[in-house]
Every structure is written in C-alpha cells, then in structure tokens.
Amino acid sequence: METTLEIAPKKVISPDHIMKIGMGFWASKTLLTAVKMDLFTKLGEDSLSREELQQSLGLHPRSSADFFDALVSLGLLHRNGKDWEEKYCNTLETSIFLVRTSPAYVGGILEMANDRMYGFWGNLEEGLRTGQPQNEIKQTGKSGFEAIYAQSDVLEQFLNGMAGAQVGNFMALANAFNFGAYRSLCDIGGANATLSICLVQSHPHLQCLSLDLPPVAPIAARNVEQAGLTGKIQIGALDFLTQPFPAAEVITMGNILHDWNLETKKMLIRKAYEALPENGALVVIENIIDDQRRENTFGLLMSLNMLIETEGGFDYTYADFNEWATEAGFHSTTKVPLAGPTSAVIAYK
Structure with missing residues (x-):
C-alpha cells in the first residue's frame, strides 16, 4: 500500500517588513530632498541624462547616480536607454502630483514636511513621555500656528501644502x-x-x-x-x-x-x-x-x-x-x- 505524506511548505520568517519601516526615513528623506530640489519639476515632460540632471540640480558627481537610481527603485522615476544613453524621466504619478505647474501638485505638504515636520518628529519619544508638542513652541514659546501665521512666506507654504x-x-x-x-x-x-x-x-x-x-x-x-x-x-x-x-x-x-x-x-x-x-x-x-x-x-x-x-x-x-x-x-x-x-x-x- 502506497502512502503519500504531504508536508506544508515552511513559512519563511523575515525581518524585511520591520526593516522597511525602521529604516523608512531613508526613503522618506530621499523623496523630500528631491521635492525640495524641484527635481520632478525640472524634469517635467523631458528626459535627461545623469550628467544633465546632475548639472541642473547642482549636485556633486559622487552620489548623484545613487540618488537618481534610488528614486527609480522607489518607483518615483523611470530610467530608459542603455549605458551612456540612459535618461531619467518622471513616472505618471510624479508628473501629475510632483511637477509644480500641475493643478494636482501635492509637493507643498512634502516641502513643509522637509522644512518643519521632519526635524520635529525626531522628538517623538519626548512627546510620548511628556504629552507636550515638539515643534516651534520649544524654542519660541509660541504655538506652531502662531509661528506659521507670523511669517507670510511660511504661512503661504503651509496653506499651499494643506491645499x-x-x-x-x-x-x-x-x-x-x-x-x-x-x-x-x-x-x-x-x-x-x-x-x-x-x-x-x-x-x-x-x-x-x-x-x-x-x-x-x-x-x-x-x-x-x-x-x-x-x-x-x-x-x-x-x-x-x-x-x-x-x-x-x-x-x-x-x-x-x-x-x-x-x-x-x-x-x-x-x-x-x-x-x-x-x-x-x-x-x-x-x-x-x-x-x-x-x-x-x-x-x-x-x-x-x-x-x-x-x-x-x-x-x-x-x-x-x-x-x-x-x-x-x-x-x-x-x-x-x-x-x-x-x-x-x-x-x-
């Protein structure tokens, strides 16, 4: 009599999910920096070589390829062509949402995240322990809203970001x-x-x-x-x-x-x-x-x-x-x- 033994495949347990979240600030800061530099807007509907994009943004050659290719890997840029003919261009999503002239531009809130929120979130632990805000109020004694509304350029960035x-x-x-x-x-x-x-x-x-x-x-x-x-x-x-x-x-x-x-x-x-x-x-x-x-x-x-x-x-x-x-x-x-x-x-x- 023949007996068949079925063994369920072993579930592979990996720290990948934990590491993606724990080191997520790497990807976040890469995107925020690209928005701050107006990378997506400068690309617009064009395709640029690494040297052209590097020169347009005023970047040092040491890590520009890593920067651009990280954005490709994150699904935020396309890279087409071969070898020295390779050129970078926007994805459909970045052309709609991260080109400043687009009516659907959402980069304002990302600019604010880069300029304000990114640093404040470094004090999350203190906020959780004290229950106190961790923004401008720690330096100025004024609430975040007071600080924002007191500077017309910061206020407009905030309003545009929210919009x-x-x-x-x-x-x-x-x-x-x-x-x-x-x-x-x-x-x-x-x-x-x-x-x-x-x-x-x-x-x-x-x-x-x-x-x-x-x-x-x-x-x-x-x-x-x-x-x-x-x-x-x-x-x-x-x-x-x-x-x-x-x-x-x-x-x-x-x-x-x-x-x-x-x-x-x-x-x-x-x-x-x-x-x-x-x-x-x-x-x-x-x-x-x-x-x-x-x-x-x-x-x-x-x-x-x-x-x-x-x-x-x-x-x-x-x-x-x-x-x-x-x-x-x-x-x-x-x-x-x-x-x-x-x-x-x-x-x-």
Whole structure:
C-alpha cells in the first residue's frame, strides 16, 4: 500500500517588513530632498541624462547616480536607454502630483514636511513621555500656528501644502455629497479657499463664504481671483475659537477638529449646530480612524503628528464624531469615504 505524506511548505520568517519601516526615513528623506530640489519639476515632460540632471540640480558627481537610481527603485522615476544613453524621466504619478505647474501638485505638504515636520518628529519619544508638542513652541514659546501665521512666506507654504494634500478629497466631496439641496455654505478655517473653489466649480449655484484668521485673507482672495470666482466666493476673517459662526445651510471644516482637544472639538461642533438651520448639515473632512483602530494607519500616524504639532489635538473615529454630534443636538450622522485615508463625516440638524 502506497502512502503519500504531504508536508506544508515552511513559512519563511523575515525581518524585511520591520526593516522597511525602521529604516523608512531613508526613503522618506530621499523623496523630500528631491521635492525640495524641484527635481520632478525640472524634469517635467523631458528626459535627461545623469550628467544633465546632475548639472541642473547642482549636485556633486559622487552620489548623484545613487540618488537618481534610488528614486527609480522607489518607483518615483523611470530610467530608459542603455549605458551612456540612459535618461531619467518622471513616472505618471510624479508628473501629475510632483511637477509644480500641475493643478494636482501635492509637493507643498512634502516641502513643509522637509522644512518643519521632519526635524520635529525626531522628538517623538519626548512627546510620548511628556504629552507636550515638539515643534516651534520649544524654542519660541509660541504655538506652531502662531509661528506659521507670523511669517507670510511660511504661512503661504503651509496653506499651499494643506491645499495640495486635500484637493483630491475636496473634488471627491463635490461628487459624493448632495450639494444641490443647499444654496449657502460657510467653510470654517477655509485657508486659501481651495475647498470653496472646488465646490463652486462643480456646483455653480452655491454661494460660499471662506473664513480664516486675518493674515490668510489676502492669500485666499488671490486664489479665488485666479480661479475666476470672485463673485461666487466671499472671503472673510473669523477667530472660530472666540467668535460665533455665521448662518449657512452647510458648514464645512477641513482638517480643523483634529487640531484641538476634546473640549474644543465639542465646542466647535456645538457652534456649527447653532449656526445651521433645520435640515442644515455639518461636513467635516478628516483622516477618520476606523472604529476598530486597526486599518487607517495614516489616520493614526496623523494623530501622532497632532501630538508633535499641537497642545491637545488628536484624530478620531466615526463613532467618536457620532457621539459628539449627537450630544450637540444633531439628529443623525453618516460617513462618506473620499480619497485614500480621508473621509467626510456629516451631521444633519
């Protein structure tokens, strides 16, 4: 009698996943440096040899090949041709998202990550042990927001970075939510008015009011004018921590609630409830953490970034938002997935 013995293949246990995460700052800093140098923008639609790209960026020849080929290996550049005829060019993704002249450019937030956040994250351990922010406040005594808003060039970089990271979500929101049922909208903490611009371009019937602190107004007004929407979008000043919200049928907040502690989060939701009419809606755009807190890695890491950048901010789950909105008086809530790790959570009055 013949007997067959099946042996399951041995599972190979490797530290590869651990090492990729642990040494991930190598790849991160390589990309951030390339963005800072405008490498992708200088390539544009062209193909350049190593010598041409090296000269364009003003690099020393010692490690330029390693730098460019690391970007190829990371899937951020293509290299075509053979030997001395090899040339580098953008991938489809980098040509869309990392060429500065592209309307979908997201490099602003990466520039900010390079110039500000990268160094601050070196103090994550101290932040976890003390619960204190690890940004400019350690050197100046001023919060990160105060430091950013005090310098016009830094402020504009910050606003452009946030806009670049969010424009895909704003466009997704324009298609995912029934704005046809509403006529007026107020964007609280509207930054450079990118959300209002995206919504009005898709829903011309909307009258939008974009509100932020006074230093933001000239930047937002210029952005609206360049979009040709001056008559459709009003720019105003508001300190949303101390002043009431103006009345509107829809109130939006993009990456606002996560900056603040629980008490302030609830206060802002309550202000929105008080400003909305019956059947009005509060729309909040954030990297909403899944209720089981297992899947949205970006949302969880963003919450750690709030530790680095703020005195009490944190990201949250849909269940958290539903609890806070119900407590404020809203009769129902829903969650709408947008792009990547981001969602809109909506509360109806």
